[in-house]
Amino acid sequence: MASIDIRDIHKSYGKIEVLHGVDLTIRDGEFIVLVGPSGCGKSTLLRMIAGLEEVTGGDILIAEKRVNDLAPKDRDIAMVFQSYALYPHMSVAQNMSYSLRLRKTPRERVASAVSAAASKLGLDPFLERRPKALSGGQRQRVAMGRAIVRQPKAFLFDEPLSNLDARLREQMRAEIKKLHGELGATSIYVTHDQIEAMTLADRIVAMHGGVVQQVGSPLDLYDRPANLFVAGFIGSPGMNFIEARYQPGEGSPAARLADGTLVALPHAYALEPDTPVTLGIRPEHVVIGGEGREAAVELIEPTGFGTILHLALHGLPFKVFTTDRKVLNAGNAATISFPPQHLHLFDQEGARVGAV
């Protein structure tokens, strides 16, 4: 187990730069999730830590040792691949013991490490099977077993649950979290699924366009997204955004919408009057009924637990999530209002605006 330091990491393929200087410190035993849409550079960063991609610029340190020029095998890390990358011609036991056998570990130690990992993952009955005779979830477990028998300094996960169906993904997600609790190993987990990120991470690193957008605990990112990207990416259904202009008012700051109506803000901001801003509010924080503004109902999606209302507010799409079943009979129009304490304010560059 070890800490991992990433210092001003750049990565280019030819003239195309895909990582524009990433800094990140991962503490010993921490579970870090790199999350972002496809092509944001999260997998590239993980593969650079693993040693599968060359570092164009900057330094990677594992346990305070610079590893830029070390081969993957000398970095003492283990990786779980999206495709599992199991050796098809080896049995489950051989797959799990391959790294130990390469290191010329004594036979008894190999056997005990494999059986310990197998019983932890519930793989005992399958040790002599080939990967092709296993289900997706079992293969996933073998891939994890292959990583944990080594007791490496760090675990790297590259979208390990993407090939599983939804139910199994949920189950394995919980198992990974439990396993991390037991082993306490430093882990870096790449995913594009914000639910996986929220549920697994000690800290989330949200990435977009090769730049780290925000680093923080899951609830940090949910409650105080640093910019429009994080605000829109974290949370499902995604946050609503409304273009507005800031009005300081006389002790009652507000935002003026395009139709001229005002939305009360929780406090004053260090902004010039009439500055264009983007208001953000999560669908689950919108209040339905009572005093408020009218919106046309376009679509109602019941999810069982709650209901997603697709509205048209001033002609723009707007989503509301509620567990109140009365909205199922909402008809053509609904009245909505925005509780000020749940409003997020972003400036024209998309950065979060803090209170004065």
Place this chain on the structure above:
Amino acid sequence: MATTVIAEQPPGRKSLMQRFARGWEPYLYSAPALILIVTVMLVPLVVGISYAFRDVQILNPFSGGFIGLDHFRALAGDRAFLVALKNTVWWTGASVLLQFAFGLILALLLDKPFTGRGLAQALVFLPWAVPTFLTGLNWAWLFNPVIGPLPHWLHALGILSEPNNILSDPELAMWGPIIANVWWGIPFFAITLLAALQAIPRDLYEAASIDGAGPVQRFLSITLPFLAPTIAITILLRTVWISNFADLIVVMTKGGPADRTQIVASYIFTQAFTRLDFGYASAVAMVLLVLLLVYSMLIVVLRQTLLNKD
């Protein structure tokens, strides 16, 4: 319509002609194709095999009679045939192994990305496109010290004591056709092995390199197991083809000097088209056919047992 007609007639009351037509209908439909296949494939085979038991000499108008196993008795005591048999093993073994070894090396090189790889892959395939007859002539000239550079180069390197034509040296002659054959046959192995190499998932290599495997261990524990089925089938195919493959030898050495490069296939060619003894040539060909069948059966059985073990 047809069903209603049948329904009106009680079963068992159909005329003989109708029952005959009904029974034979499927065979009649497939007859044209079957007749074509039989005439094109089986008839020549049977006629060819029948030659082995007949005295067929083109220049002897009184030949053609049935002589039983006489050809095979003569064959058993034919020293030239035994030499050809030994040469065949040597020619086939050396050619296949060298083609495979160089083909594998080439495939591994072409599997790595580099600029101009597409062009290199196309160029590698080129020898395969050269007619074997031209390949033979070309290499015969290359080995000829009067017009070809190879003997002089080999002499300069100290491999040959004199810049002589190795095709006329009884000790070295077999190397001439083997080298030509290797040059011509490498692309087959290179291309098939390259295709198999590119079908290996990349992340297996990445997983192995993280697991601690070096290049040699990755080759042994991932590349070879993945290539094994392709290697087995290509070597089997090439062995059969090359042991039947007389073009290069006929063009380059005509089996000489002193039968040192005579393989069974070229011996058949010599018997049939130089001595014009088609009967004897056919008998030799039958022996070769049986030997290759036995070899193929052995490989198939081996493959099955290996597959069943999995």
